[in-house]
Amino acid sequence: MSERPTKPPESIQPDDAAKKKETASWRQSLLLPALAVLTGLIIGGIVIVVSGGNPFQAYGALFAGSFGTPSDFFAGLQVYFATGESHDLIRSLYPFTESLVASTPYIFAALSVAIGFRCGLFNIGAEGQVLMGALGSAYVGYSLTGLPAYIHLPLALLGGVAAGGVWGMIPGYLKARFGAHEVVNTMMLNWIAFKLSDWLLNGPMKSGFRPVTPNVLPTAELPRFFADPLRFNWGFVLALLVAWAVYWLLFKTTLGFEIRSVGANPDAAKYSGMNVTRNFVFVLALAGGLAGLAGSAQVLGVDHWVGQGFSAGYGYDAIALALLGKSHPLGVVLSALLFGFLRSGATSMQSMAGIPIDIISIIQGLVVVFVAAPAIIRWIYRINIDTTGDTVLTRGWGR
Amino acid sequence: MNKTNAQFENIAFRRARVRFGLTLLGVGLLIYFLFAVNTQPGVRTTFGLNVSGSNALMIPDLSIPALNVVHGMVALAVFFGTFQLARGIRSTGVLIAVIVATFFIAFLSWAAQDKSFNLVGMLNSSLVRATPIALAALCGVISERSAVINIGIEGIMLVSAQTAVVAATVSGNLYIGLVTAVLTGGLLGAMHAHLVIRFKVDQTVSGVAINIIGAGVTSFVTSRFLSQNIDGLNNSGTFPVIHIPLLSKIPVLGPVLFENNIIVYLTILLVIAMHIMLFYTAWGLRTRAVGEHPKAADTLGVNVYLMRYVNVIIGGMIAGIGGAYFTIGSVGRFNEMMTSGKGFIGMAAMIFGKWNPFGAYTSSMIFGFADSLQVKLQILRVGIPSEFLLMAPYIVTMLVLTGIVGRANPPAADGQPYEKQ
Numbered sequence: 091m092s093e094r095p096t097k098p099p100e101s102i103q104p105d106d107a108a109k110k111k112e113t114a115s116w117r118q119s120l121l122l123p124a125l126a127v128l129t130g131l132i133i134g135g136i137v138i139v140v141s142g143g144n145p146f147q148a149y150g151a152l153f154a155g156s157f158g159t160p161s162d163f164f165a166g167l168q169v170y171f172a173t174g175e176s177h178d179l180i181r182s183l184y185p186f187t188e189s190l191v192a193s194t195p196y197i198f199a200a201l202s203v204a205i206g207f208r209c210g211l212f213n214i215g216a217e218g219q220v221l222m223g224a225l226g227s228a229y230v231g232y233s234l235t236g237l238p239a240y241i242h243l244p245l246a247l248l249g250g251v252a253a254g255g256v257w258g259m260i261p262g263y264l265k266a267r268f269g270a271h272e273v274v275n276t277m278m279l280n281w282i283a284f285k286l287s288d289w290l291l292n293g294p295m296k297s298g299f300r301p302v303t304p305n306v307l308p309t310a311e312l313p314r315f316f317a318d319p320l321r322f323n324w325g326f327v328l329a330l331l332v333a334w335a336v337y338w339l340l341f342k343t344t345l346g347f348e349i350r351s352v353g354a355n356p357d358a359a360k361y362s363g364m365n366v367t368r369n370f371v372f373v374l375a376l377a378g379g380l381a382g383l384a385g386s387a388q389v390l391g392v393d394h395w396v397g398q399g400f401s402a403g404y405g406y407d408a409i410a411l412a413l414l415g416k417s418h419p420l421g422v423v424l425s426a427l428l429f430g431f432l433r434s435g436a437t438s439m440q441s442m443a444g445i446p447i448d449i450i451s452i453i454q455g456l457v458v459v460f461v462a463a464p465a466i467i468r469w470i471y472r473i474n475i476d477t478t479g480d481t482v483l484t485r486g487w488g489r
Numbered sequence: 490m491n492k493t494n495a496q497f498e499n500i501a502f503r504r505a506r507v508r509f510g511l512t513l514l515g516v517g518l519l520i521y522f523l524f525a526v527n528t529q530p531g532v533r534t535t536f537g538l539n540v541s542g543s544n545a546l547m548i549p550d551l552s553i554p555a556l557n558v559v560h561g562m563v564a565l566a567v568f569f570g571t572f573q574l575a576r577g578i579r580s581t582g583v584l585i586a587v588i589v590a591t592f593f594i595a596f597l598s599w600a601a602q603d604k605s606f607n608l609v610g611m612l613n614s615s616l617v618r619a620t621p622i623a624l625a626a627l628c629g630v631i632s633e634r635s636a637v638i639n640i641g642i643e644g645i646m647l648v649s650a651q652t653a654v655v656a657a658t659v660s661g662n663l664y665i666g667l668v669t670a671v672l673t674g675g676l677l678g679a680m681h682a683h684l685v686i687r688f689k690v691d692q693t694v695s696g697v698a699i700n701i702i703g704a705g706v707t708s709f710v711t712s713r714f715l716s717q718n719i720d721g722l723n724n725s726g727t728f729p730v731i732h733i734p735l736l737s738k739i740p741v742l743g744p745v746l747f748e749n750n751i752i753v754y755l756t757i758l759l760v761i762a763m764h765i766m767l768f769y770t771a772w773g774l775r776t777r778a779v780g781e782h783p784k785a786a787d788t789l790g791v792n793v794y795l796m797r798y799v800n801v802i803i804g805g806m807i808a809g810i811g812g813a814y815f816t817i818g819s820v821g822r823f824n825e826m827m828t829s830g831k832g833f834i835g836m837a838a839m840i841f842g843k844w845n846p847f848g849a850y851t852s853s854m855i856f857g858f859a860d861s862l863q864v865k866l867q868i869l870r871v872g873i874p875s876e877f878l879l880m881a882p883y884i885v886t887m888l889v890l891t892g893i894v895g896r897a898n899p900p901a902a903d904g905q906p907y908e909k910q
């Protein structure tokens with residue numbers, strides 16, 4: 091709406107000025123998320139106080155639960171040097187690796203939401219796509235027998251990508267063909283996915299008496315790095331590779347340029363000859379596939395089976411993560427790590443300090459608000475944050 | 490070749506005519522192959538027209554020959570389809586009614602053959618189940634008429650459902666619970682309004698944040714407080730059924746419409762009130778102006794921001810009543826995530842209802858019908874897995890959004906922040 095006045099050609103030393111501006115924008119782009127998280131944690135602390143808990147004890151337990159305690163680590167190290175027994179040492183790494191394990195599905199799911207944002211699409215259906223991906227991978231993982239791991243594992247991952255991708259493509263197609271708003275449709279598909287998985291787990295995919303799938307075969311499992319209590323596996327590495335691939339796709343290819351153009355201004359993209367609707371379908375299918383991988387990584391790397399209540403809100407958390415990471419793959423990975431550590435630590439916070447794990451959801455929601463409303467952060471901390479150039483995320487009812 | 494507007498309209502009408510005609514013929518075929526083939530000849534279906542514990546005068550139940558009725562519905566669908574292809578009916582409402590009616594009458598005759606099916610009970614439960622959806626839709630109507638999209642209805646309803654039951658249990662008075670829910674909804678509406686109007690937060694993002702916080706807060710409170718002290722905090726009882734004198738005596742209509750609790754009546758009153766407010770008062774005119782062309786409204790001296798604040802807050806209050814329905818209006822206690830997507834379904838009802846109060850209410854009835862149908866069918870033990878029946882309301886929502894049944898135009902400025910110049 092507001093017209094930007096054309097500026098006169100500025101600065102005598104353009105290199106220097108540009109450089110200064112770039113470092114400033116780097117600091118700016120980190121400052122806002124950091125302050126948003128900090129504010130979220132402070133308000134979370136207030137909530138804990140109001141509900142009759144001790145925030146220092148709670149956050150202490152959270153920290154210990156997510157990183158482990160240094161004394162355990164050094165004790166383990168001592169034992170290892172004295173006797174060569176590595177059990178205690180590995181044991182002390184458990185909380186840290188467990189946090190990385192928890193981050194893995196977040197990275198995939200948040201990439202899924204982020205790539206949607208880049209194209210101006212709001213994918214709140216990651217939750218259902220994660221579930222479908224998990225079911226797809228589990229099915230390929232247990233039903234195909236007699237394959238070597240180097241064929242079976244990729245196939246199982248592909249099964250997850252395909253199942254999630256189809257689940258993303260449906261709202262993509264509906265938006266492209268009919269202009270149906272993807273927010274409501276992806277949400278509806280979440281519920282349909284829950285019901286479908288209830289049916290599958292109680293019927294065709296049931297094993298034994300409980301509503302769970304059979305275990306995937308060892309040939310379909312993502313290999314683990316350490317001995318048993320540690321569940322740290324190749325899924326995390328895969329997540330980082332996929333994040334890099336998404337970065338490459340978005341910023342180094344023509345397709346990525348198209349996606350970002352459509353996201354920035356669909357009309358301009360249309361008039362420059364890009365096929366906007368095809369981009370919608372492609373991006374939502376891709377987003378579905380990425381979210382599907384979150385389910386795959388969890389099933390093939392950690393759980394090895396799918397049961398009822400499998401997807402513990404990954405899809406909804408992913409929205410917060412994508413916003414926090416400014417829909418940039420690097421930012422997404424960092425914020426996914428942050429919330430992986432928070433989630434993983436929250437479990438021990440719940441058992442040690444008696445603070446329900448849901449406090450993390452509250453903090454997440456607050457972080458979304460603060461990231462989306464820099465004005466609040468500006469107002470609280472009395473600082474100046476430059477937010478020009480942020481992409482518009484959504485617009486109206488799909489026009 | 491420049492075609493005039495009228496010509497374009499004609500082409501569009503002809504296309505819609507052929508599409509609807511073919512749809513009707515398809516429905517006829519569908520009924521024949523799904524139901525007529527599987528219906529035993531000579532078997533009767535009984536539709537119950539009385540509800541136990543009702544004030545209404547008893548009337549005999551309706552018993553029909555199942556196969557004949559199914560065949561009749563096939564004939565009806567084919568007749569209307571041919572008529573539509575040949576001549577065309579201008580009103581899409583009539584066409585949709587024919588499609589829905591023929592399909593469901595055939596479906597029920599087939600599903601309940603040789604059994605008894607309480608029709609009046611189901612219609613009443615449709616109305617009751619439509620209530621929270623309708624309230625969500627009304628919340629959407631009033632805020633979007635002033636161009637603010639509120640995706641956070643689900644979260645608002647969830648939080649108000651909880652505050653309602655806690656306030657009602659602690660105070661021992663259900664009306665205090667209802668008022669608390671309304672205030673909670675208003676507060677969250679104010680939060681949404683403040684975020685999107687004052688801070689220019691993306692409207693969808695703000696709504697989603699409300700949903701996330703709502704789910705988080707309610708789960709937190711449930712596991713920290715409610716689960717430890719169910720009787721002291723989370724056991725309020727529900728609003729009693731109010732029998733409206735005389736009217737509730739009418740058979741069929743009485744048990745469906747005039748024997749409900751206060752929230753159902755309140756919803757109907759709200760629909761009427763909102764219609765009058767929107768279309769017959771200065772406030773409504775200003776609201777619509779703000780939603781269609783905020784700049785023009787501003788030029789004429791309407792306070793755009795104030796109108797939006799007021800509308801979104803009132804919308805939040807209405808959603809608050811919707812939240813209260815879930816706890817003190819139906820089961821008397823709070824469960825985590827008990828709104829189960831009703832807020833989003835309400836938004837679909839709003840779109841389907843073309844941003845009109847009455848339209849929103851009628852389309853909510855369709856969702857309520859789908860919802861109560863799946864419950865009844867589970868009781869009838871039709872050979873469809875219950876999970877698929879549970880999907881029905883969500884699938885209906887998606888179908889509605891495809892706009893197969895006619896595209897509606899949202900308020901022109903819907904979803905756009907307004908920048909005063």
